[in-house]
Amino acid sequence: MTPREQRGLIIAATCRLHRNDDGTWRVPSQTNPTVVFYTVNLETKVCTCPDCTEGGFVCKHYHAATFVHRRDVLPDGTVIETKSITLSERKTYKQDWFVGGMLEKAFHYFQFNKDEYLNHYHLRSNVESTFSAVKRKFGPDVMNRSEAGMVNEVLCKFLLHNLTCLIMEQECLGISPVFWKDEPQLEALPPAVLNATN
Numbered sequence: 001m002t003p004r005e006q007r008g009l010i011i012a013a014t015c016r017l018h019r020n021d022d023g024t025w026r027v028p029s030q031t032n033p034t035v036v037f038y039t040v041n042l043e044t045k046v047c048t049c050p051d052c053t054e055g056g057f058v059c060k061h062y063h064a065a066t067f068v069h070r071r072d073v074l075p076d077g078t079v080i081e082t083k084s085i086t087l088s089e090r091k092t093y094k095q096d097w098f099v100g101g102m103l104e105k106a107f108h109y110f111q112f113n114k115d116e117y118l119n120h121y122h123l124r125s126n127v128e129s130t131f132s133a134v135k136r137k138f139g140p141d142v143m144n145r146s147e148a149g150m151v152n153e154v155l156c157k158f159l160l161h162n163l164t165c166l167i168m169e170q171e172c173l174g175i176s177p178v179f180w181k182d183e184p185q186l187e188a189l190p191p192a193v194l195n196a197t198n
């Protein structure tokens with residue numbers, strides 16, 4: 001594609017070309033597209049712009065008109081009109097949708113079962129953000145080929161994620177953790193084991 005063809009393609013893609021009744025095309029100037037227009041005759045390859053009239057070149061306006069012609073004119077000469085329309089829709093909800101309607105039922109159900117709602121609230125967003133954190137930290141893919149290997153690898157990633165969270169909170173909140181090793185051994189053992197050793 002020559003530079004003039006490329007510029008013609010840009011004009012065809014970004015400007016509105018008008019097909020005159022005599023079959024010529026009205027092509028907007030690229031430098032002043034709302035004021036200056038040139039007339040292109042596709043059959044004689046002539047345009048009214050300086051590039052064509054003075055320089056004798058096959059100009060970008062000719063190429064633009066050619067692109068639009070190929071796109072919009074059917075073999076029998078009919079022109080495909082492309083129009084963009086804006087649709088706007090107004091929705092009004094009647095008052096009784098709230099009073100005694102589904103929303104009111106849901107609202108009261110929420111009020112009476114607040115604990116159950118709050119137990120589930122944020123579950124999904126928590127899951128999503130945990131997945132996201134694990135993927136960012138340990139990568140989005142698994143290296144194992146087998147099904148069991150993949151499951152174990154993912155479980156390990158979550159184990160590591162939990163550990164990093166634990167360490168981060170420990171550092172951020174200034175907590176000095178007590179591990180099992182630090183505790184007196186006897187207190188940590190369940191009563192049954194204690195009886196057996198006694």
Ligand SMILES: [Zn+2]
Binds near residue numbers: 048051052
């Ligand atoms: Zn031209």
